[in-house]
Amino acid sequence: MASGGYGDPSQKIDYVFKLVLIGDSGVGKSQILSRYARNEFSMDSKATIGVEFQTRTLVMDHKSVKAQIWDTAGQERYRAVTSAYYRGAVGAMLVYDVTRRQTFDHIPRWLEELRGHADKNIVIILIGNKSDLEDQRAISMEDAKEFAEKEGLFFLETSALNAVNVETAFSTVLTEIFNIVNKKNLVAGEGQGNGDAASLAGKKINIVPGPAQVIPTKNRLCCNS
Template structure:
């Protein structure tokens, strides 16, 4: 089982470095999700992200030290030129929409298409419906998103960066899935690289046995 590490990078040996990208429309809360996960912070007056930035956080997954390198980009069209470099080497992705803005959910298929065009085809993807703290303004039913996630073979969770709901779970689910895939691959190849240098997955093909499983319904939504 995965367990969260501290918020500062410890000086321990790093066994794995996993690059995870955040994508989705502007103002859906990508930067807030990142700030909550990396630094346990939330700011109401967050400014729009310009270009690309990333944060890291080191966690322990099954007794191994995993450094998550989380990349965040502007959702606006004019920054879309960064795509291929942004996706290069990414082994996980959080595809984020705002549950109070239907348009941000309607754009998800386009983001998914872009992700699949630029990223490794075996990337672990989680669909995130953010801002559950604004339940009274909900415009995207949980069922719609769950159905889409099942159809596309994505993990799915609803989150609130403001209330810190399911943020940790979302990242840990994605990182643990990547970790399991990499370990299966190492075992299959008799590859004991995992015990040597920090393994970066850049440029490596990851073999995923079938599509990612969708999270069981009881975890899928945080509304009571």
């Protein structure tokens, strides 16, 4: 359904989807973003100060979709950025480090903040990053899956270093958002993708409540650049 690629700046954009990365400092949010947006990884990455964002354009079902991904510092002293940071976001990546128990223990707090500031129907994926450090693992995949199921989140473990599941994580969220928006347009009889470039801010995304969708599977969607 989706094809990768890093976008032709001259092409018409049908949709812009804002995604936010949240989680404690040092869990690899910036590295996940760098791997997805530019297919890069830096061993000497500095802590993010304030807010940064990257974009990547994909084709999904013959529509051009620009993912605008925001990355903020995880340190407490930058928390004042919250309301503006979450405004208009239709997807969120909730990231912890599989080798640091504290970063997973803080996930409920991050989730509470996200749900307090973002649209209640935002599409959320829980991401356990640094899966390449298996010998240092502090959180089992089963514990994380159980939490994701309880909270109704998508879930994947990733390695930004080895480029494992980073593409799939973003594709999972973007595809879910795209499908919701397409269904909304069909129900409204709008048909011709009226998400013309501006943003989905202000558009109501209605997700039918149901069992959690935990996505470690390969047949959901994958687009390798």
